[in-house]
Amino acid sequence: MGREAEGHAVWRGASGAVKAYLESDGITLRGEVRGKLPRAGLVGWRVEGEDLCLRSDGEPLVLTLGAKEAAAWVKALEKPLPSLAQKLGVSTATRAWVIGGPRPEELAVAVAGAEVPGPEGASVIVAVLSGPGDLEAALAAGQGSGLRVWCVHGKGKGAAVPDAKVREAFRAAGWMDIKTSAVSDGFSATLYRPPVA
Numbered sequence: 068m069g070r071e072a073e074g075h076a077v078w079r080g081a082s083g084a085v086k087a088y089l090e091s092d093g094i095t096l097r098g099e100v101r102g103k104l105p106r107a108g109l110v111g112w113r114v115e116g117e118d119l120c121l122r123s124d125g126e127p128l129v130l131t132l133g134a135k136e137a138a139a140w141v142k143a144l145e146k147p148l149p150s151l152a153q154k155l156g157v158s159t160a161t162r163a164w165v166i167g168g169p170r171p172e173e174l175a176v177a178v179a180g181a182e183v184p185g186p187e188g189a190s191v192i193v194a195v196l197s198g199p200g201d202l203e204a205a206l207a208a209g210q211g212s213g214l215r216v217w218c219v220h221g222k223g224k225g226a227a228v229p230d231a232k233v234r235e236a237f238r239a240a241g242w243m244d245i246k247t248s249a250v251s252d253g254f255s256a257t258l259y260r261p262p263v264a
Contacts, residue, residue: 070143075131076100078123087130089140091148092249094123104128112144151177154248155193155217155256162188166208167195167219173251174219186212193256196220196228202236209261210240217248219256233257 070089076082076096083099093106108124119130119137121144132140151173157163162183170178174195183189192214194205202218209216218233220226234244234257241262248256 070140072130072132072136072140074133074136077127077129078102079126085130087132089143094128106148109144112141114138114141151248151250152181156191157181157193161190163191163193163217164189164208164212164214165193165195166204167197167201169197170195171219171251171254174254186214189214191258192216194218196233198227202228202233206236206240206242209242209259213261215261216242216259217256218259219250219254222253222255230255230257 071086073084073086076085076087078096078100079102081100085096085098085100088095091106093109094104096102104123110122112119112121114134114137117131117134117137119132119140121128130137152158155163155177157178158181162181163178164184164186165178165182174193178193186192186208189212192205192208192212194201194208194216196202196205196218205216205218218237220228220230220233237244237259242259244257245260246258250256
């Protein structure tokens, strides 16, 4: 989805100027009206004049974005959300070598039927980082195979291997982070590509 717009919001009795962000996990409002509206709770979206009108968990939200932008948001909201397997780019045709662990349930479901036991036949590495050893193993596997690496790591301060530590290790080795994806409430994933020769 990935849209953002400045406008005016009316939500939960508050009204004011906002910067609104439409992402795959929902709508975020920043400014005079603040809030995070989960995608699963959004229903009834429609354009009324200059406004995007919808309900979030039963509560009405009116975003004045202009008719053209409101229509673009409706179009984006109508698109089906990609599965985690689609976000990671894994399928029976593009297989994943999964290392580390333990795997979050959402990831186990996403790679089911698309997993190979090693780099041979793999299109990508999916590395579950549950400790510093997993981070080292992920980097070594990527360097040894030349495959892109999805690093699946915990979110927040309590993460065993924080995102910043992953980025620091991969960038120090010349790798670039090129994409991110939510995996679950507790996990995110970042895709790294090998150094360009």
